[in-house]
Amino acid sequence: MSKRHPKLWTKDFIFVSGVNFFLTLVFYLLIVTIAVYAVDEYNASTSQAGLAAGIAIIGTLSGRLLIGRSVDQIGSKRVLVGGLILFTLTTLLYFLNLNLPFLLLTRFLHGLALGIASTACGTIVAQVIPAARKGEGIGYFSMSNTLSAALGPFIGIYMSQHASFQLIFVLCLVLGLFSLVAAFFVKQPLLAPLPASEETKGFKLSQFLEPKAVPIAIITLAISFCYSSVLSFINFYASEINLVNAASFFFIVYAAVILVTRPITGRLLDVKGANYVMYPAFLALAAGLLLLSTVNTGVTLLLSAALIGLGFGNMQSCTQAIAVKLTPPHRMGLATSTFFIFLDAGIGFGPYILGLIIPSTGYREMYVILSVFALATAVLYYFLHGKKEQAKITAA
Incomplete structure (x- = not known):
């Protein structure tokens, strides 16, 4: 090799x-x-x-x-x-x-x-x-x-x-x-950690979160918050619009799209950089959520699943890769933990927060709001990571 x-x-x-x-x-x-x-x-x-x-x-x-x-x-x-x-x-x-x-x-x-x-x-x-x-x-x-x-x-x-x-x-x-x-x-692999005096002396936030991974973890929090609306409420929404049978295939389509596209986007991330994956994925996630807000047929419901898989499914692995790439080898464990803490927080607490607004908005309007939120997160990504990524590519 x-x-x-x-x-x-x-x-x-x-x-x-x-x-x-x-x-x-x-x-x-x-x-x-x-x-x-x-x-x-x-x-x-x-x-x-x-x-x-x-x-x-x-x-x-x-x-x-x-x-x-x-x-x-x-x-x-x-x-x-x-x-x-x-x-x-x-x-x-x-x-x-x-x-x-x-x-x-x-x-x-x-x-x-x-x-x-x-x-x-x-x-x-x-x-x-x-x-x-x-x-x-x-x-x-x-x-x-x-x-x-x-x-x-x-x-x-x-x-x-x-x-x-x-x-x-x-x-x-x-x-x-x-x-x-x-x-x-x-x-x-055996990795040599930093001396304890440098890593663990006193109480520091950096003992629990990897600072270099936090910016991209914030993006992970935002997109997983969007995805939590699908994971937790798709069955309730499908029942409301009489598409329960189609909804049973929602996550199958979601997973199938990821299985097909993730090897391609992973390679693209290594060769071209994160921006080539992230920006199209933000658009796909926003489009999927917007389409989900309008569905009246099983076909459009499953199409929204495909778009959400193309968007969130690929951003999830991309943001994890960014987190570990930005981090020194001896802090990869902390970077991985930081990534998953923010991911779990978005998926775990998102349904509770969204559950408070659904009585006022309904499911359709909620998905419209989250579509806009996904696009706003793309702007946040630009300032937290995308701009630096582009500068690095330009300098190279």
Whole structure:
């Protein structure tokens, strides 16, 4: 393999991508079923059931904040194995049918373990991908999230209709154990961290967030806020406009478009720079949200899914690649954690914020507003990163 085109599909890259896929598959599988479980088993109210689903995201954020500052010092593989052990142990807690507070605690701890393990996955991938293929490699790696986001809800909904919740938990346990075994086959490059006196002395915000990654993470927060409106409300919206059958294929189309385009956009990011991916993706996201606000047929609903996949799906991997490219190797773990903290915050808190305005706007007007918001974020991107990116290209 030439130095100009170093090998990407190494054993470590394949194994850690697989681990990440099964981790996030469990997350998405449970997030669509646990609310129903809370209602059926504990007579939870709607708000309590929603908390049972969403508190895992709070746990994930906590896990990233907890481990982000230490993952490079401890060692990303050690963090990965430790996170997966905790992930497997907390999966066992689902089998203890005690009460609703215990379920909420289980969900929080499960999310905490996911945050730790997935941060380690992202860090290892950033370390094993050759610098010349960083955008392409992260694009392929993030497909594991895309596939799990499409398959997890499908499997969860199907099993909740045809199997017991105990069987669902058994599947989650098996997937967790499989990930744990696979993690032992992963290696990562040995990186020399900065001396502790430089990295951890005193209390600094830079111990929890990577400053170089924050500007692009802000863009990630904004676009994931837009996407949260689709992830959380598409089924309610489809029911309102009588397109429930078409909506069942929404995320399949979304994932298919990403699978086709992400290898191309990842390579384009490495060769041409981030602006060549980001600006068209902003337009695609805005167009998809605007089209979503007007749909009356299944075809236009699925076309909006394709545009949103082309937009948000590719921006998600692009912004992650930018975050790690801007960061020194010894702080890649913190950069990865920073990226996911902002991503999770947008997806996790977006539905709550949007839920407050939907009674006043309705779904259609909400998607119009978010379309404009996506375009405004493109302007913000120019000032936070795009202008510097263009100057670098011009200077070269």
